[in-house]
Amino acid sequence: MKPAAFDYLRPSTVEEACQYLQEYGEEGKLIAGGQSLVPILNMRLSTPECLIDISGLEELKYIREEGDWLHIGALTRQRDVERSALVREKTPLLAEALPYIGHMQTRNRGTFGGSLVHADPTAEIPLSLLALQAAVVIQSAEETREVNVEDFFITYLTTDLMPNEMLREVKIPTGSIPKGYSFQEYSRKHGDFALVAAACVLDVDEQERIASVRLTLGGVDAVPVLAREVEGLILGEKLTDSLLLEAGRAAAADIDPEGDLHASREYRLHLAEVFAARVLETAYHRAVLGKGSAT
Amino acid sequence: MQVKREERYSLRLQVNGKRYEEQVEPRKLLSDFLREDCGLTGTHVGCEHGVCGACTVLVDGRAVRSCLILAIQAEGADITTVEGLAQGGKPHPLQEAFSECHALQCGFCTPGILMSSVEFLQTHADPGKEEIADMLSGHLCRCTGYKGIVEAVQQVADRRKEGEKHESGDPVSICSRTAPTV
Known part of the structure; x- marks a missing residue:
């Protein structure tokens, strides 16, 4: 395989790169590490007129x-x-x-x-x-x-x-770094695109009640999703097993994934529920442990 | 710097310690450059979109997919391919271990795996099986089932460790490890 022919520009400063972008507009495409772009070029899914190589800046x-x-x-x-x-x-x-x-x-x-x-x-x-x-x-x-x-x-x-x-x-x-955090994802094998991914940062107060939480889900919509309903549900609460199940369901209630070759809509909803609960649980335990070691 | 699509650019870089200057189109991939312009066909080309790992080489000491880099992007780089591993007619310790542990059958994936393993062993003093498996996740091998490959990498790490002990006066045989059990 071989990319379609293109003009190649290599700016030596950010300013020069911006000038090229101004000049070439839609015709110009930036290339940095190329780990997503070069496969797309090799398969000719994209055939830009001009590549602006910023990898050396x-x-x-x-x-x-x-x-x-x-x-x-x-x-x-x-x-x-x-x-x-x-x-x-x-x-x-x-x-x-x-x-x-x-x-x-x-x-x-x-x-x-x-x-x-x-x-x-x-x-x-x-x-x-x-x-x-x-x-x-x-x-x-x-x-x-x-x-x-x-x-x-x-x-x-x-x-x-x-x-x-x-x-x-x-x-x-980094002003107030949450003590609780967790990132987990599911893919068929390591390194594949995730079917569903979940991230969570969380803090607890002195009574181990949830003081702040942000939970995000990937692979379930056209953009990464912030599961806002989870926040309303668990803020100010201690994380019990039943609340954890409820929070997982609330996270999945927020989303509307599409089914594709890799996973059906139903399977993605299931994974979202399971992985939302998993990252929440891990982040909560880390936050509680962190609080313990700090006092 | 600007190169028009129909122009050839005079590309200079170093491969296995030797300097090359070749005329290339901007769209030429590093993997094709190594094979066609340098004549180094030890670097194999499999999927050509970064999945199989066969084309892995070291660019400035780091293991990367040569099919996902334009040759022109590697200007001035110091590249090592599988041809650069053996020194003075003597195979690299990894190559010896691959032979001893039956870590290859058809050999198509082997050059890429060797190059990743070189960087891996430089950055991991005492790797566990899981870490080796994690490094190998970037490589597809359809013959071996990976068992022999994991053992070969482990063997080099073990021997290196034992060699260090040996040098510090610990009387441990360098060749204590026996052939892999099935």
Whole structure:
């Protein structure tokens, strides 16, 4: 297989990349790690006129903490995020989610921002960032703007990015790091696209009642979904077995998945219920344990 | 830097310690570049969309799919393919272990698995079976059932550990491990 012919541009700065985007508009496509784009090119599902290769832009490869925010440059390799001590300490949810992405051999090349802008509804990074209330910084030749991840995903493989814009970095709030977290997903074999994935961050108060919770589900809609009804149901409560079952059902009540070759609608609903309950349970126990060790 | 679709770009990079400068189209994949332009056909091409792992090579020391990189993106990189493993006519320890543990039959997937294993052993001092299996999840082998492959990687890790003990004065035989049991 061979991609269809394209013009190749390699900017040496972010500004130059933005100028190319301005110039080529819809005809120009950014390539970073290429772990989603190159298969699409090889199979000729996409035949862009022009590829703008930003994979060498070192200025967008970083992980650093500034104030109450963790900043991750869009071109940071997934494997570097996975192995970062700072990420493990500040956003353990993300550290737990990353090994589920593809394989070590694709994470070595794939970028953090690339997965986000590709916006596959089963992808681990979008799902985790939705749970973590992250924001993204977007740049074009004209302006720099910030968008909450909650407003970033439009539909399958479609985000708020305009053709002349690129993702610069991701910002994750670290002011109050939830002690409870869990990421789990189901796929036929490791590295496959998840049939259903679930992420949860959660905190408890002194009486082990749930003080805050965000639970997100992937693979159940065109975009990652925040299960809002769960929050209303369990806030202020201790997590009992019966409440856990109820919360799982509430999470699945929020969604309307489509059936496909890989799993029927009914099976996805079942998995959503089971995995919502699992991440909730794990996150709750971690939060309670964390509270215990802190006092 | 700009290259038009019909142009050939003069690409320079290093493979197995040797410098190459070849004329390539922007759309040429690294896997095809290695096979067609460098003549290094040890890197196998299977699915060509990043699933099977046969084309895995080391780019600047990291195991990656060469079918998911454009050759032009690897400009200036230091690449190692399976041809670069044996040194001075002597097989790499992993190659010896693969032979001893019957870790290959048809051999199509083997070059990719060897390259992933090289990086894996560099980053894992004392890997468990599960970690090895996790690394192998990025590779498809339809002959062996993976058992021999896991044992071969484990054997290299074990021997390396025992070798270190041996050097520090611990009288443990380097070849204590026997042939794999079935």
